[in-house]
Amino acid sequence: MNGQPALSEAGLIGGVGFRRSIGWIIALLAVWLLQMPLAHGASKVVASTVHIVxxxxxxxxxxxxxxxxxxxxxxxxxxxVRHTASASDSQFDSGNIPVGGSWTYTAKEEGALGYACRYHPGMQATLKVQ
Incomplete structure (x- = not known):
């Protein structure tokens, strides 16, 4: 019309280069959004600590x-001898921990948890989760 090719004829819109550029823009935007802190009460992910009893x-x-x-x-x-680590409120129960064995629990709720060995009720302890 005015002697200039249309944008689509020049390969600026709809061409392979344009689609590749849009792909990069979307990828960069996605990376940027993933690095933003989450809103509305979401918390940071913090590495957990392992404690030994x-x-x-x-x-x-x-x-x-x-x-x-x-x-x-x-x-x-x-x-x-074998033992257990059994919470008094049933929040966790290791089952049998054989001699030389181990068992791991991840704290899921705050509060004080009394626990004992089911085989030896005099063995008692407390796990305080903050």
Whole structure:
């Protein structure tokens, strides 16, 4: 019309180069959006800490352990007989932990959890989750 080719004829719209450029723009936008903090009460992802409770001499050591929500606790049986780590409110129960064995629990709720060994009720301890 005016001696200039239309944008589509010049390959600026609808051509392979244009589609490739749009693809890169979308990819960069997606990466940028994924790096933005989430809104409306979402929290950061924080690496959990692993805490060890040794079962030895018919005791849980330490007898009181304070951890953060999302942390992991591993009970390691260093005693001469099998044991369990069973929460009094049934929130967790390791089942049988054989001699030399271990069991891991991830804290899912805040509060103080009393626990004991089902085989040896005198073995008691507390897990405090903040």
């Amino acid at each position: 040794s079962i030895q001499n018919m005791q849980f050591v330490p007898a009181v352990l304070t951890i953060q929500l999302g942390d992991k606790v591993t009970w390691v049986n260093n005693d001469l």
